[in-house]
Every structure is written in structure tokens, then in C-alpha cells.
Amino acid sequence: MAKLEIVSPVTGSPRDVWASLRCAAEDAARDEPQLASQLNSVILSHDDLSGALSFQIARKLGDSELGAMTVREVALAAMQADPSIVRSAEADLLAVEERDPAIRSMLQPFLYFKGYQALQSWRVAHWLWEQGRDTLAFHFQSRISELFQVDIHPAAKIGSGVFVDHGTGIVIGETAVVGDEVSMLHAVTLGGTGAERGDRHPKIGRGVLLGAGAKVLGNIQIGDYAKVASGSVVLKPVPSGCTVAGVPARLVNCPTEAAPARTMDHTLADVVYDYVI
Template sequence: MSAAAKPDLKLVGTSPGGWEALRAAAEATARAEPRLASHLDAAILSRKDFAGALCVQIARKLGDTDLPAMSVREVCEEAVAADPAIVSAAMADLEAVLERDPASKGPLQPFLYFKGYQALQAHRVAHWLWREGREVLAFHFQSRVSELFQVDIHPAARLGRGLFFDHGTGIVIGETAVVGDDVSMLHAVTLGGTGAERGDRHPKIGNGVLLGAGAKVLGNITVGDEAKVASGSVVLKPVPARCTVAGVPARLVNCPAGEAPARTMDHTLAEVVYDFVI
């Protein structure tokens, strides 16, 4: 993310993942559930903007005796001030959850309680720290995210915007992995290496890719735009754009995979499997 990048203004207003929608949801919930009113006020209603609420939420989750919540919040505020694209991406991620997850009832639920969403936002701050050369603090963030959410993303990994981590549990993303925009992945996805090799050794995931539960993509290989990797597959060779792969090892199932699989969350497979390994 470029430090010069500007937030997407359409996400700041009344869109489902925008600040006004989040505040409205918090206000309605505070009225309906008075026992949560104090919490909602501290987390959202007393904040002046989405960035402030986001940093409070990250701090509430990651703070511990080693790095108190106030210190985490200060680091987050430093990051979003230096790189507004962190906030823009967080809003786009919230939009992605609301678009793709039928279990989500509004912006408040994922913002406060969905660990896939929260792990992703904490990673964005950790990645900023990594790019600033503050590697030890970046690793502290990674460690806390792994402990809390069971999501392990190396702080050097480069992730796009509009991402959806469904459930989140068990997701592992390696140091040199790159994930494009509008990608959806379910629990237990691994973007890993194939051994102890050094250097650029992790997958490159294109835009709009759907990675099913338990999918393993291993090595410095490319998964093309709008491809689909079926649940439980082990992918060891490049996947063409807009194709579906399935199995161990992964085989081509059909090309094209279908329009915008990451947005439709369509995990179905074609009946005929091509008789060759990719």
C-alpha cells in the first residue's frame, strides 16, 4: 500500500461498510442492548472517525502485559496517519464481509467480533511496521494475532484490499506471499513454502481468487485472477486465470471457473475432471 494512497471516499459515507453505517449500527445496538452501551460508546460512538474506532478495536484485542492497549493504539494511530490506505483497505474488507458472508447481520458484528476481519486489520498495521524497518514490533503484532485468532500471517506478506477471511481459524500466509484484491479464503488455508528454501518461496494469488477451506498452495507459484481452488486441495503448480482446480495433487476441473468466484462464494465443481495434473 502506498503512503500516498487516499481512502476510497465512497466507503466513508453511508455504504454498508462505511463509518456512518457502523455508527448507526452501534447506536441501535446500544439502545436494544443497554448492557453493551458502555462498550459500544468506548469502542465506536465516542470516536470521531473509522480510523479512531479501528485503532481502539485493534488495541483492545492485542494489548497485553508486554505491550499495553494504549501502546498498541498509539502504534496503530501512527500507522494510519502515515498510510491512510490502511483505513481504506479496512473499509473495503468490511464491505467484502457484508457482501459475501450470509452470517453477517451488519457492519457491527464483523467489526467487533469476526476474528478473520480483525486479524487482517492487525496484519495491515504489522505490515506497515515491517516496511518501516521495525521488525521486532511487527513480529510482536504477528505473535499476538496468532495467539488470539489462530491466524498466522508473516508481517512481510503483501495483502490487497477487499479481502474476506471466512472463520479465519488456521489461515497461514508466508513471508513472501502476495495476495491480490477481492480474494476470499476460508479457514485452514495455507499459502506456504515447499521446504527450507530461502528467498521468494511463497504463492502469488491473483485478484478475485476463491480459496476453499483447507486449501494448501505451496511454493513460489501463481494462482491466476478469478481462479478457484477447491476445499482440501494441494496446489503445487501454477493455476491459470479463471480456472478451477481440485484434489491432491490439484487437477484442473474446469475453465473458466465461473464469473467472480470470490464474490459469489460458489464452491461447486464441474462434473467432468480433466485427465491431467497441472
């Protein structure tokens, strides 16, 4: 697969994500010789991001029922058939680098952060679902849930440049849609409101920030660049660019800041409008 370059959200310039990741791995292997073997097998022995990412997914998801070699073959097939999987993985890495002050380089999310790893594994499961291979897609979903405590239905739709911080307790339902550039923290639920079938899950717009423990329930639209405060329960649509908070959620600031998912600003405005949506 040809090397891909995408634009950094910070500088607006082309960024070779694979080269940056390799450089970070080389530095780490030099600084921590005890990890050199792992870094070589996961990253430095590969020619491109698809090779490294498929290896990483395989070493995580492989088990006695579906061996790592088979998982890697499936992941590579998905990435070769749909190059957008790798482009999204690159954009997601850049999103973590931009929005998570805890990291030192792209190496940490790629190797250690379960939010990033769960999302990339899900992208393979989603490809399987789109190919009509629902049983294997569900197997991937089950392994992702067991390993990372992130439960995303393979039929859900998720954009690129998405930041899943911490990951623990994330639940995203079958008909949910998550737009580009979204950030979400742990214990976010994008769920339904009952046992109804059909289109029953939230539609999250571009650049939305979903705080820790936020519950967005039902087939409702969360507008672009909206912000859902931590612990909120959202049962009605949220206008673009607005902030909601509470149980049930109320509008507390509208409009809010221009790009909440990128700034990761979870604070609320001093002036609270406090009317039910």
C-alpha cells in the first residue's frame, strides 16, 4: 500500500504519520532497550502503517478461537480493500496527538491506549459488516468489548479524526452515527430508549465533545460543534454549537466555543440560560 500523507489539524501542513510513528519507535527502542524487541516486531519491522496496525490488532484480538495470524490476514484484507481505514487511523492518531496532553508521541496511543486500539479494531469489524460477514464482525465486537471495555456495534458509522479518551465503558449502538473530529471520554453511551427496532440511536455531528459519562439516547441529532457536559442525559436534539448539561439535559450556553472537541474544554459558561431542550 502506498504511503499516505494527511494534513495536521494543528499546522495545516501535510504530515507523514507513519514516518513520525517510526521515529518515535526508534527513539524509544534506543532509550528503553528492554522494549526494543517489542517495538521492532510491532512497528519497525513493517513497511507501512497498514502492516504495523494489522499486526497490532492481531496481537491484541487473537486468541485460541481465532488465532493472531488469521486476525492479521483479515485486518490486512480490510485495509487493502478500503484504504480509508488507514487514512482514518492516521487522522485518529493526529487527533490524539493534538488533544491529549498526557502523551509524548504517537507511540503511546498506538501501543498502549485502548481507546485508539479499540476504534481501529472496530474499523475492521465495520468493514466485515459491510461485506455481509456479520458473524465474524460480531466476533470482533465481542473481543473488542472483552479486551478494551469498548462496545461498538459493527454496523455503527464513525468518521475520522475521532478521539476516544480512556475508552472504558464506551457503548455505541447499531444505528448510531458519529461524525468527523468528535471527542468522547469514558462511559459515554450512544444508546436507544427502549426495545424498538429500526433507526433508534443518536446522530452525533462533526466536532462534538461528549464529556465523561454522557448518555445520549434515542434517534436524535446532536448538532455540529455542540458540547455535552459530563454526566448529562440527553433525550432531545441539541442545536449546532450549543452546550447542554444536566439530567435531563438543558441548554446552558448557546452558542458555545467554535471547536470544543479540539480544545477539550469541559467547563461551562458563567451565564447559564437553563431552559429545557
